[in-house]
Amino acid sequence: MEDTDVSRGGSLADAIADELRADILSGRLASGVRLVEEALARRFGVSRMPVREALTQLDSEGFLTTVRHKGATVSTTLRKDSRELLQVRRGLEVLAAQLAAENRGGAVAGQLADATGHDPTGHDAERAPAETPMSFHELVAVAAGNDQLREMLTTLNRRVAWGLGHDQQTSVTDHSALVSAILSGASVQAGYLMDEHLRRDERRFNELYDLD
Incomplete structure (x- = not known):
């Protein structure tokens, strides 16, 4: 996966959300797949904070379902x-x-x-x-x-x-x-x-x- 690009403006969290959104829409991240903050932080080479912000944004848009103590999974009803x-x-x-x-x-x-x-x-x-x-x-x-x-x-x-x-x-x-x-x-x-x-x-x- 290419490095996250924030050179076009916007926050690091926005750039991560853009990539994850594209992965979901393309099917690279299938419905029901669990997204782990630590693994995503390693993938993008960032701390967990912008990853957490990106996941919160995607949850608010309906791309993810977040359950307390279980984390976020790709929505099955998008x-x-x-x-x-x-x-x-x-x-x-x-x-x-x-x-x-x-x-x-x-x-x-x-x-x-x-x-x-x-x-x-x-x-x-x-x-x-x-x-x-x-x-x-x-x-x-x-x-x-x-x-x-x-x-x-x-x-x-x-x-x-x-x-x-x-x-x-x-x-x-x-x-x-x-x-x-x-x-x-x-x-x-x-x-x-x-x-x-x-x-x-x-x-x-x-x-x-x-x-x-």
Whole structure:
């Protein structure tokens, strides 16, 4: 196995988690295999602390099952869990989009417009998308105005973040249409657009990680 590479940024624990995640997804680490901290520390040439942090991260993502006094084993239900979590995520994101539209973007309406280059005056002037403190989906969750929903989405997205790659151009187009619906108060349309957007993500996710 190649040496763990942290030169691209991130912590040593992140780099170890990346390698172990890749091993699990590829099948090099099979379901039910026990991961021993001491053995992994020797493999990566590090102390046990970053290994422990990496295992904790992978456990939070659903890749591992950790039992007290027994340690961590590779999850036997990763594919099933991932598929179910993505379905739950879509349902909550659709609700967030609908509530955000009812609030017409709420306190972050301006940031939603900035993130997609949407013209709030309705004159359709072309504007370049701007950097915002939060991601698009975080902004929608805030715009929904429901703290419990926002907290659930934060936890859920953390569990599936490892596989949530996007087609950048499609995402920009989808996000722009969503913002138009949200800022105009079209809750039904916003919910529909969010559903379609995330279904595309799920199909890409399933194809990439063979989760059919």
